[in-house]
Amino acid sequence: MPLPLLLLLLLLPLTLATALPASPLNDDVLSLILLKSSLQDPLSSLSSWNEDDELPCNWLHLQCDPLTSRVVVLSLNSLSLSGHLPRGLERLQSLHTLSISNNNLSGELPPQLSLLTSLTSLNLSHNQLSGRIPEDLGALSSLRSLDLSGNSLSGPIPESLFSGKACSSLRSLSLSDNRLEGSLPMSLPQCSFLLHLNVSGNQLSGLPDGVWALSRLRVLDLSRNSFSGAVPETIADVHNLKTLRLNGNGFSGTIPAGLGLCPHLNMLDLGDNSFSGSMPESIQSLTALFYFSLMNNKLSGEIPEWIGNVSNLQHLDLSNNEFAGAIPESLGNLRDLNYLSFSGNMLTGFIPASIAECSKLIEVRLRANNLNGSIPKGLFDLELQLLDLSSNKLSGSIPPGSTSFSQSLRSLDLSDNELNGVIPEEMALYFNLKYLNISHNDLRTRLPPELGSFRNLSVLDFRNSGIYGPIPGDLCDSGSLTVLQLDGNSVAGSIPEEIGNCSSLYLLSLSHNALTGSIPAAISRLKKLKILNLEFNNLTGEIPQQLGTLTNLLAVNISHNMLVGRLPTGGIFQSLDKSALQGNLGICSPLLTGPCKMNVPKPLVLNPNAYHQDNGSDVVTDATPVIKSKHKRFLSISSIVAISAAFFIVLGVLAVALLNVSARRRIGLLENALESICSSSSTKSGGPAVGKTVIFTPRTNRKTEEMVIGAETLLAKATEIGRGVFGAVFKAPVGEGRTVAIKKLITSNIIQYHEDFDREVRTLAKAKHLNLLPLKGYYWTPQLQLLISDYLPGGSLHSWLHARSEAMAPLSWPNRFKITLGTAKGLAYLHQSFRPPIIHYNIKPSNILLDENFNPKITDFGLARLLPKLDKHVISSRFQSAMGYMAPELACQSLRINEKCDVYGFGVLILELVTGRKAVEYGEDDVVILIDQVRAMLEQGNALDCVDQSMGEFPEEEVLPVMKLGLVCTSQIPSSRPSMAEVVQILQVIKTPVLDRMEAF
Template sequence: MAAASCLPLLVLPVLALLAAAAAGAATVSDDVLALVVLKSGLSDPAGRLAPWSEDADRACTWPGVTCDARTGRVAALELPAASLAGRLPRSALLRLDALLSFALPGNRLSGPLPDALPPRLRALDLSGNAISGGIPASLASVESLVSLNLSRNGLTGPIPDGIWSLPSLRSVDLSGNMLSGSVPGGFPRSSSLRVVDLSRNLLEGEIPADVGEAGLLKLLDLGHNSFTGGLPESLRGLSGLSSLGAGGNALSGELPAWIGEMGALETLDLSGNHFVGEIPDAISGCKNLVEVDLSRNMLTGELRWWVFGLPLQRASFAGNALSGWIKVPSDAAVALEALDLSSNAFTGAIPPEIATFARLKYLNLSLNSMSEHFPASIGQMSLLEVLDVSANKLDGGVPPEIGGGGNVILFSFFFLIICRDLSHNKLTGPIPMSMGNLTSLQTVNLSENMLNGTLPMELSDLVNLRVFNVSHNLLSGVLPISRFFDSIPYSFISDNAGLCSSQKNSSCNGVMPKPIVFNPNSSSNPLSDAAPSYTGNQHQKKMILSISTLIAIVGGAVIVIGVVTITALNRRARATASRSALPIALSDDYHSQSAESPENEAKSGKLVMFGRGSSDFSTDGHALLNKDCELGRGGFGTVYKAVLRDGQPVAIKKLTVSSLVKSEDEFKQHVKLLCKVRHHNIVTLRGFYWTSSLQLLIYEFMPAGSLHQHLHECSEESSLSWMERFDIIIGVARALVYLHRHGIIHFNLKSSNVLLDTNGEPRVGDYGLVNLLPMLDRYVLSSKIQSALGYMAPEFTCRTVNVTEKCDVYSFGVLILEILTGRRPVEYLEDDLVVLSDLVRGADEEDRLEDCMDPRLSGELSMDEATLIIKLGLVCTSQVPSQRPDMAEVIGMLEMVRSPQGTPEDDLV
């Protein structure tokens, strides 16, 4: 009786009813009993199951329940996004032996999948929950199953061998889990299969050779796994396949010409692999192709003519080594809405014929070697929303046609440009007044050019402006008067001849260098760069002004002239140095403080690049570094941006712990191990360079910057949304799960090491470098590598405690708090130091977590949801390592609180 008294009150009558039913004395139907048992094991905060009562004769009127009209038995149980939590009891499901459809997507269900299901079940949808464990092999015995959707859970382990043997199976979606191992073959037995989505897992090995023998496939998505090898030739037989996705893997070889035989293909995604060679013209046989993504491979040759001849709407070839002129045929199709040719080696002029694409909304030609004048014809593209031609060699002025000339009404109404990036070219002359006509303009980047003159006052009309970066030019005069320009970050206008805001005080503090002032009452150095005091007595102020005004004006003029002269000489010197670098073509994409001048190497090392047959390029490692292309500095070293001679942009880390690095053999062995890391949320290591005094690591380049920049250096209007932040949290968690499964401790996780790709997806970098050192010297690592105070687990200060994966969990917890609060892990005040985890923990204890939330998320953030994630961050930052969850458990918790990402398709049921 003591044990029974501990049971929930609701369970006691249910158990009694079940016992009576088993004895043949049931007073209600088995379906009612089964559903009440199911309810007893679930948490129902929204009260959706309140009408479910054991006192009812039938369940057909209950929410989510549908009965067969003939038999009265429960045929469907469908409760999407009902906030249900808990585990699914096996006994309840088995008792619903007439159930045909069981759909509880977008809830918070946890625990393992039941190892037995109703025998007549045709549709099972448990997507978007927090279900963990493996997929039971018994699932392959439910021969009536037509549709299976277990996506976006925390499932692990292999895919059951017999799953393709189910005779009626038409749709399988297992995406967004952590399934591992190889994909079982046996596709020829799946005569009814239409949809297979295995994307975003940890699957590896080669794609099954017989996958193409499931002849009725319409959609096949294997993207963002770790598949190797090439595309199996059996795919050419899928004449009805409309969507093929295999991006984000490690596939290699040349693109097969037989892709052109897949006449029904509408979407082709092979991005983020290691495909080489030219793009075959035979792909033009796909007459229905609407979207193609071949970005981030190693493709060479010219852009194929069919890109402009098919009914393509979206095409991306970014991040390859395509070269030559971009040729637009006279009879080109005009269906294109998005074209991304960035990060290649295209030369010549931007073809003015590009303006014939009247539907084009997105055009990215950045990071190429295109030259000559910017074509005025682009001003005719009335639907263009994003234009990025940064990091080319364009010269001349910004054409006035870019804003529609003088026809302000027409282009204020029709010209809806959202983002315009002309940075890192050789543009000269003034910024045209007509840019003020683009009233929907949000982002402008004209940095690193040679623009001069003043900013047009018409820019004040750009009420939607979020970013206006004109740094590193020759501009002068006052800024336009508007809410945006009154609070513009200094980094957007730095390194100009004399930009100044009329809304600031007369010294233009924070915009121009402070004037030199001689203070006759100062006993210190007569040359002071401090701003004059306006709080002293009036007589002293007048004396300072009268004595120093003339000197300040003359001195300021000399400084300005000197700055302009030195800037011009530096630009010329950089251009000369860039042209002289034979093995490397450097793209001057970032400006930062000068890096240390490299010492001359007595012996040249070897640059080893992975992927293209492990080809080695002999070169001087210092030629890879350009101090003007410094991206940032961290505990392990300085990071530079460079463009290799094949046109590929890369990020190069120059290690500054050379004296601690292991021997050359151990270094190369460990680096080659890291190069095998392949995950869609991890930055790929592409190569390395070694000499005894210089070690370089070459990574793929992430153009969208770091999470740190987006959290702490962006304006309120351009900050990350809540859903974007949530996706980043989950992406980083998946990256750590992958690293930990492969025995790699990141150790240096922080927001500056979380980078964003062109799609806004998080990519974790700087992983596994601690293993390059001969031993874990606590002082060196804590002061040099863990340079961002606040991320380091407390046990690391104890020499007797081993560094484990729980150190990464602690850093991840701090990252969660940083993302939700928008505050740095440690903030330094005048006489105090605020540690973020302590601050949030105190707010939690005082029940005022809402005060900690980033105000930029106001209006889009559910506090119930935010509180759960904040508490997860606090659990991860527990002082005792054993009290922190592992990262697989973290994924399950995050999925449990994630909002539904959409309603699954059920038209195949």
Template sequence: MIIRTLFLIAIFVPLLAHSINPVFNDDVLGLIVFKSGLVDPGSKLASWVEDDESPCSWEGVKCDPRSHRVTELALDGLSLSGHIGRGLLRLQSLQILSISNNNLSGTILPGLTRLGTLQVIDLSGNNLTGPIPEELFHQCVSLRSISFADNGLTGRIPDSLSSCQTLAAVNFSSNRLFGELPMGIWNLRGLQSVDLSYNMLEGMITGGIQSLYGLKTVNLRGNRFTGWIPKDLGGCSVLNSLDLSDNFLSGSLPESMRMLVSCSSIRLSGNSLTGEVPNWMGELRSLESLDLSRNRFFGMIPTTIGNLLLLRELNLSINHFTGILPGSISNCIDLLVLDVSQNMLTGGFPIRPFRPDSAVAAAVSYTNLKVLDVSSNALSGELPVNIGTLSNLQSLNLSRNSISGYIPRSIGDLNRTRFLDLSNNRLNGMIPPEVGRAVSLEDLRLEKNFLSGEIPTEIESCSSLISLVLSDNNLTGPVPLALSKLTGLEYVDLSSNHLSGNLPKELANLSNLAYFDISHNSLEGELPVGGFFNTIPPSSVSGNPALCGSVVNDSCPSVHPKPIVLNPNSSSSSGGGSSSSPDRRHKRIILSISALIAIGAAAAIAIGVVAVTILNIRVRSSMSRADPPLTFSGGVEDFSCSPSAKGVENYGKLVMFSGDAKFIAGAQALLNKESEIGRGGFGVVYRTVLQDRRPVAIKKLACSGLIKSQEDFEREVKTLGKIRHRNIVSLQGYYWEPSIQLLIYEFVPSGSLHRHIHDAGADSCLTWRQRFNVILGMARGLAHLHRMNVIHYNLKSTNIILDTSGDPRVGDFGLVKLLPALDRCTLSSKIQSALGYMAPEFVCRTVKITEKCDVYGFGILVLEVVTGRRPVEYMEDDVAVLCEVVRSALDEGRVEECIDGRLRDTFPAEEVIPVVKLGLICASQVPSNRPDMSEVVSILELIECPSEGQEEA
């Protein structure tokens, strides 16, 4: 018996040991613990089952085929949220950790590099905050690539980074890191790529970079670096890409740069670099992209630029270059982009296809050219008759020069051109009908010339046209019916011409129209009715004495309609004769159209009165019943109210997205007048306290009868509940019942931005630094909403709440998606309190909801914060629209007069004026001209001055 027992033990113990292999269990346990800290809305990690012996078949997991240990964890773009848990520290053989482009929050796990095998860390594209831990780089014995790009990290780059001698790639771009470059960063001899762009780094770019013989990419764009370009930069002999744009660098180009013969891209725009561009620039034969724009370079453009035969992009705009564009540039036969705008160049038109003329400038091919911008120079002469041979041009901008003569007929051969701007020149003659052959045109600008004749009807062939500006010319004839066939038109300016005749009534069918200016012409007759023309501003039709309609307060001559005759014999079956015979004709009933309208109006009023009476009775009846106590349970499953409340048949569904909670005062005290803290277009907001003494804000939706189905409503609310950002008011739960819907938000205590701007006295008003932080915070919050595919739609200063630190929190977002039953006219009235913030394209029956509507509202908010004035102010005999007031002040050079007087000249003009300009750009009448919110954030971070900390908060 003993022998048999020992035999069985000898057989089964090894098997048992294998079944509980600690290697497998350690990796499984670590990943399961890591998963427990995540929210997985798409169930992408459903294959991660804790009962499995090995994780090697799990989603995103790869193992070593010999040891079966986890070596790679790749969970990119799975919409995961939550935090990075310590369970990862159990993966002792992990080499690659990539969890990019998710919604992870929290801080970076300090002990990651204790995993001695880790070679790649990629946490980019998340919502991580806090500093980069100093201890993260204390044990990076094998780390080769690390990326924390596109998060919300703050603080300094740790000096310990320089101890990671194995590092080849570092990417900390698009965060909020500050301070100087870490000491010894150029001692990382294996470094091949460094990207620290779009942060707030400052100080000088220290020397020593020449020791990095393998460095291929340097991107320090969008920071606050000062001083000179490192003089030893040329020692990086294999450097392929250099981007130092948008900093505060000064001085001239260092001589050592002529050694960068392998470099294909040099971008130095947006600095204060000066001096002449040296002739040795032509020695960098590998260059494909050269951007020296927005600096202070002067002198002639060197002819040696023509030696750069591989050049595809040349941008020398916004400098002080003089002379002519050298003809040698025509040697760059692969050139795609040529931008020399806003300089002081002279001579004739810089491109003479097939007719080289060194006395004029460049010539020959340019057959591949896609973008040509020579605007805002001092060019003269005429346009070449064969300009159409530049057949690949997509954008041509010749504006603000002194070009004269006719527009050549070959302009019609530019059938790939989308943007054509010949404005502010001395062109004369007619607009050639051949323009209709430029079928790709989206934006045509010919204003401020001496053009005459009629607007060609052939323009109807430009079916992609969005913007048409022909103002300030000598055009005659009618506004052609052809314009009404351009269904994509959004912006039209025909003002200050000699147009005559009636406006085609079909223009009212242009559903995308957001701006239409025909002022100061000789037009007559009735304005079109419907669409955009129902709300066209009076200033857009002024200066046409013979125009009539409600907009110009001049009623048109009445035309009496024929009466409607109702013949009761028309369908009679009695008798055998015709119902129209004189002897059988009954008395006709004659009703005018006005009588029918009056009858219809009376009936509608009567129906409305009855409906309101019934609704009042129902409201009084519901208020007489006691509300059931509301108890919230965690999770997202169904939880009903306590059935202890008698007389209530249907108890609603109440859900908190995290934790268990109950209102201290119960439902009876929840929605009473004393608890009310605000009202808006979508409902009333109340304040109450949970059992854990945590205050919350409750929004009672005002149009419950129009809410979509419970299933769709809950899906939308849960989507909104997953949005977490430091500049967004978080949605923490909801309550559903067919007759009432509540949204539960975190309570932000310090009141709305509207109150801080308009109700504060001189002693308690926000400082400029606080205002700038509010603007930047709002932009970051909106950018995050747009990344989550959520449009706010109802942006205004009462929906921006400031927390105790003065940081803004965007609230009331995404509610329009809960109300699909609202028609668009009703929806317009729901947000009429946002008057002044609403984008011009938001017109009843033609609403086109895009993120650009939010950008417009943000632009108005920026102007409101800077000026301290309301978007629309009503005076005794006038209405002041803030956007127009500020724009006029900017044009007249007195924008500082618009700044809130309570700031008492304590603001930095170098910040305020760019912020005002940005606000006006965001509030552009044309949606396509408005930037994306992510671009707005980047611009604001660039505007912020280095001396910001010197101002007292």
């Protein structure tokens, strides 16, 4: 601690206890200087705070009472401040407003805050404060507003907060987005003057009945917790309510009709619960309602005609329920509606033309119903940004769009319908369109040449839509296309050379068409390409060797064409399996049993007798003698064929021999790995390298020389147990029956300076959580870097799911749920407890280890911090082995990489746990992406067919929500994915007593 601050802390009690009357002005200066000393101020926002000033009233970010010169307002919002709140603030006895929100404050709330007796408003929201809410805050008799939202506060909400003096004055309380648990205090109903109550985004479960009797409430937000049970009809007593948010809980039963007696209600969100029955008619009385969501419940019946009477609605979401019947014509009365979603129901009939009367609509989502008839032309006259009519039974043609429609539209999904006819020419004017999907229709039209006009298009999906004709050469003029899928059509002609202009493309799928010609070498310019599917076409020639330079390529299928010759020597091509190559004329691969054909010029064979004249005749007969020349030797055709065959046989023998040598070398690698490790720790002179070992225990006082020898001895006994993107992992005994895991880092691209390496590893070592495998220490030399952690004999989740031995029983659903929840908690801890957050970047089953009780331990977290430059392209190439787990934004320059990358990988992990299948599987004819398969089966109502049957009995009421959560986490749009903290809360909501009984069994 700095000496001036230490002296200040020592003198402060003397100042407070002195018998001489202290100047109140000096008390304010002293308290504020103490606050300044305890904070880090990177923007120098507190530079005007000078301890030599007699009064603080000219300082920035505060206000004084003009009569007493005492500080009454202290506002330090959004100044990037960090550190702890110190003791001594209680000397600001005239302070009535204290606001330090949107900073990086950490530590616990000091209980001395309760001594600020004049305080009316306390706002410490959106920091990193932890610990429990002090009991003494309830003693603030003048407190009207308390905002502690957006922190990491834990434990229960203290009863004294509502039973103390503060309760009589408290008007607004926000504790949202923390880690609070338990029940809302039974004393809460005593705060009868409370107007605003927000406890959303916590882990709260119990709810006192008196909450529904707080008649003065204007805002009640209980969303994203674990509350359950029915909402009573007495909700009508809270007749002043304007905002009611109960979404993201486990509320059940019917929606209370008493809600219709809250005439001021303008926001009603009951989504993500288990409400059943029909919508109560009393809702039509809520004439002020502008936001109404019932998404993700079990509501049934028809969507009532009276919904058109709620005339102020702007947001209407009834998606993912069991509503049936037709869409009411009365929707046209909702002239202010800008968001409409009826997706995931059982609606039938036509889409009413009256929807076009809702002229302010921006998003329309009607996917996954049974709607039929044609698309109303009026929809294509609105200024929509998103239109999703996919997975219905719509027929007819695609309407032409108006000028306003073409200028505003960003996303159009008409897939999985029965549409026919041509693609309208007006579609060429959709300059701002980013997502276009008309797959799985029956259009029977040519591939429109206007595709090159889509200057902002990112995803183009025309699969199985009856398209024919050539691929336009100007398709990629914009360079923004990332996904191109034309599979299952009659696209003909050659793949244009201009395909190399698609610089952003990461998925190119042209399978099951009639393409001819050769594979263009221009594809090698697609440096971001990850998936290339060209199977079932009529492509000829050899595969361009330049494709071997595509280091990001993770999946290739060129089967069932007419290709010949050698595979490219680089990239993924040497590891392709048989299914990706079979069905060609003559590809050269040891996996194929067919002939190997090379596109080489035929040898020139000369008949020596052709130029021998006999009696002036040019005629050559079989009896003509062969004249042997001393200067030229000519081979017969049969000799050349024999020599060629022998040549290829020799090549084959050499190839087999090399493969055997390679296999023997791989076997010997395990035996000699430690020898190479130890040799790498020596200097060029042959002596031991100058290194340093750090063990994060009190035993770090051992001598460096002893630890160098100890490290080499330790590695000499180690055996390799796996390899990852950062290096090999060994297990090694350390005595007394204990075994540790040692990761030998790949030195290339790792931080090369010990100080930087030490700083980053120590940061990772601070991560202490039940579901993390902590670092125990490290060993460093310029040539050798090791990370030391505990060894878990239970193996990885990958081995239990995808490489299970006969001795390993299938994972039960309770264990799978435990693994899911534990992994989520570990990731949430990494994201919330560090600033900047620790991002894993490589969530997959092989990085989840299990202990003897199937508790998950995340390993390899934060190792991207050891890269000298945390660049998304470096990360993308480093983790290219994580096929199927990488978030799409890792390949997009324009998107900011953040914690949502981990959420995507976690979503894939969920689907693997539920289905027991790998993220990407290679079949004989295609590549199966798990996310797409699960989503398709869920939309078809066959979701349970995806579930891994090896785990035996399972509760559908848990498995299906977990599966849906996995799909939400893998949204292509990062902002649509929940945070890991929200994921934990959702999983805790899903957990039911049924699961508890299964675990007990």
